[in-house]
Each structure stands twice: as C-alpha cells, then as structure tokens.
Amino acid sequence: MSSPEPTGPALHVPVLLDRVTELLAPALRAPGAVFVDCTLGLAGHSLALLAAHPRLRLIGLDRDPDARAEAAARIAAAGHTDRATLVPAVFDELPYVLDRLGVPEVQGVLFDLGVSSLQLDRPTRGFSYSTDAPLDMRMDPSGPRTAADVVNTYTHGELARVLRVYGEERFAGRIASAIERERTREPFTGTARLAELVRDAIPAATRRTGGHPAKRTFQALRIEVNDELGVLTRALPAAIEALAVGGRIAVISFHSLEDRIVKQTLAAEATDRTPPGMPVPMPEHAPVLKLVTRGGEAPGEAELTVNPRAASARVRAAERVRRAS
Numbered sequence: 001m002s003s004p005e006p007t008g009p010a011l012h013v014p015v016l017l018d019r020v021t022e023l024l025a026p027a028l029r030a031p032g033a034v035f036v037d038c039t040l041g042l043a044g045h046s047l048a049l050l051a052a053h054p055r056l057r058l059i060g061l062d063r064d065p066d067a068r069a070e071a072a073a074r075i076a077a078a079g080h081t082d083r084a085t086l087v088p089a090v091f092d093e094l095p096y097v098l099d100r101l102g103v104p105e106v107q108g109v110l111f112d113l114g115v116s117s118l119q120l121d122r123p124t125r126g127f128s129y130s131t132d133a134p135l136d137m138r139m140d141p142s143g144p145r146t147a148a149d150v151v152n153t154y155t156h157g158e159l160a161r162v163l164r165v166y167g168e169e170r171f172a173g174r175i176a177s178a179i180e181r182e183r184t185r186e187p188f189t190g191t192a193r194l195a196e197l198v199r200d201a202i203p204a205a206t207r208r209t210g211g212h213p214a215k216r217t218f219q220a221l222r223i224e225v226n227d228e229l230g231v232l233t234r235a236l237p238a239a240i241e242a243l244a245v246g247g248r249i250a251v252i253s254f255h256s257l258e259d260r261i262v263k264q265t266l267a268a269e270a271t272d273r274t275p276p277g278m279p280v281p282m283p284e285h286a287p288v289l290k291l292v293t294r295g296g297e298a299p300g301e302a303e304l305t306v307n308p309r310a311a312s313a314r315v316r317a318a319e320r321v322r323r324a325s
Contacts, residue, residue: 013306014048014112015307015309016310019297023248027248028107032057033053034103035106036058036110038094038109040060040068047074047075047078049108050084056083057083059098060085061086061097062088062089063090064139072084072086090140091235091239092238094239095238108249109243109248111236111251113251128218132190133190133191134146134148135188137222140226143225150221150225151188151221152188159176159179162220163217165257166220167216167218167219169217171206175198175201178197178200179194179197219255228258229258233265236261240265240289240320245321245323246319250315250316252314259314262296266291266318270291272285289320289321290321291318295316296316297314297315298314
C-alpha cells in the first residue's frame with residue numbers, strides 16, 4: 001500500500017517486498033504454515049510469499065471489494081487459488097475471521113497500512129487531490145461516512161482536531177474556518193474544490209515547500225473516514241495474540257501516527273514486565289515478543305528509484321517467543 005500521491009502510470013509495486021519476504025521467511029517455512037495478509041490490496045506481498053513457500057496457506061483480508069476482486073484474479077493467474085482464502089473484513093476483525101475459519105493460530109501476519117495503489121489510481125474513489133472526483137475516501141464503498149460528510153457536518157472544533165491530529169497540519173484552524181465559511185454557500189461534493197480551498201487557506205510561503213498543500217488535509221480526512229488509527233490500535237494486539245510461538249508479524253507504516261502505534265505496541269510486548277523490586281525476572285512476566293528489526297527500517301535508494309511512493313515507508317517486525325501466561 002501507499003500514502004503519497006501517484007507520480008506516474010498505475011503500476012503495483014509492493015513496498016519493501018524483499019525485506020518483508022526476508023523478515024517473514026523463518027516463520028513461514030514450516031509445513032502447513034498459515035499467513036494472514038491483513039491488508040491484501042493487490043496481493044503483491046502475498047503472491048511473493050506464496051511463490052516462495054509452496055505449502056503456505058494464505059488468509060487475505062480487505063474491506064475493499066475492488067481490491068479483493070483484483071487480488072483474486074492475480075492469485076488465480078499465478079495458480080495459487082487453492083491455497084488462498086480471501087475475506088471481506090477490516091483487519092480488526094481478525095479474531096472473528098480466524099475463529100470462523102477454524103484456525104487457532106498462525107505463523108505470519110502482515111499489515112501494509114495506508115491507502116492502496118488501486119484506491120489512489122482510481123480517481124473516482126476520491127482519495128486523490130490531483131483530479132476532481134466525488135469527495136468519498138471510503139476504503140469500503142458501503143461504509144456509512146464519506147469525506148464529504150465529515151467536511152460538511154463536523155463543527156469547526158471537530159474539523160480542526162481531525163486536521164491537526166491526523167494530518168499534523170499546522171494551519172488546521174485556518175483550514176477549518178475556510179471550510180466552515182465556504183460550506184454555508186454550497187456543500188462540498190468534489191475533491192478539486194476542497195484542494196483549492198486548502199491551498200488558498202495556507203500562507204503562500206508555506207505553499208512553496210513540502211509538496212501539495214492539501215496532502216495533510218486529505219490524509220487526515222481519509223484516516224477519520226476509515227477510523228484507521230482506531231482499527232490499527234485494536235488489530236495489533238489481536239494479531240500478536242494469534243501468532244504461534246516462532247510466528248512473526250511485520251508492519252509497514254507510512255506516517256508517524258501509524259508508526260508510533262506500531263512501535264509502542266511491539267515494544268510493550270517485547271519488554272520484561274517483572275514488577276519493580278523483584279530480585280530476579282519472573283518467567284510469567286517475560287517478553288512475549290522479540291524485535292527482529294532495529295527501529296523502523298526504510299527502503300533503500302534502489303527501491304526508491306523504482307517506486308517513489310515508498311519514500312515514507314517504514315517496516316517493523318517481531319517474533320513471538322512464548323505464549324502469554
């Protein structure tokens with residue numbers, strides 16, 4: 001998946017593919033291993049892992065029906081349909097999916113966060129500010145709330161909070177005021193009008209640096225519409241719980257808000273929780289995870305040359321070392 005805007009023709013290039021394959025390989029070599037791709041998208045990572053591990057079983061989750069259909073076609077073309085189960089689900093539904101499939105534990109889990117290439121490259125989905133389209137941004141087109149709903153109905157304070165927290169936008173208050181003023185004249189329905197308004201609301205000196213002025217606003221609205229951070233906060237502990245001992249989890253994030261949640265969640269489970277004052281570590285409080293990356297690893301220059309969208313990507317991974325008491 002990816003968060004930045006398209007920079008060329010639609011082309012699916014899985015981010016950090018070689019590194020993710022390497023990180024998950026030790027856990028997926030076992031006969032009968034089960035791998036969960038929590039953000040299936042166009043199945044780029046999953047296809048590479050299915051090819052690398054001929055006995056691997058894939059469970060792929062995605063809330064986007066367009067993505068699932070395209071992923072299913074790619075998996076079928078590669079001859080892996082009999083080893084793949086694709087499920088229409090948001091990834092915080094992982095425990096229910098595994099229970100329904102009768103899978104008690106898994107050997108690998110991948111999260112590739114953000115918006116997918118498919119969603120960015122189809123302007124009608126409303127994720128992009130580069131072309132005019134309906135102001136939608138739902139990853140699941142049947143979802144109850146669109147970006148237009150947020151822009152047209154949230155109070156000034158609510159809008160400013162969303163832009164400031166989820167977009168890390170310095171001018172959140174100014175943009176919220178401009179939106180509030182303009183929507184009284186006519187409700188927002190398209191991406192172009194909103195992008196233009198954001199550009200005009202930001203000081204000219206700021207507009208000249210840092211990419212498109214609307215980038216942070218669109219990111220914030222997308223996160224709000226899809227409850228991305230809430231879903232991630234619920235899903236990570238569930239994914240860790242589903243891992244077998246020796247199983248591995250890898251998470252690719254694209255901005256600091258996601259990465260902070262991933263870092264804190266993995267670090268907490270990789271920490272000895274023996275109460276202070278105890279003379280020796282207590283086995284029941286030993287770490288559940290072992291970190292297998294040093295911080296958030298970034299793509300190398302060679303990958304960025306081929307796939308500029310990967311510039312902000314970071315991957316973190318961990319291995320389960322024991323069952324929780």
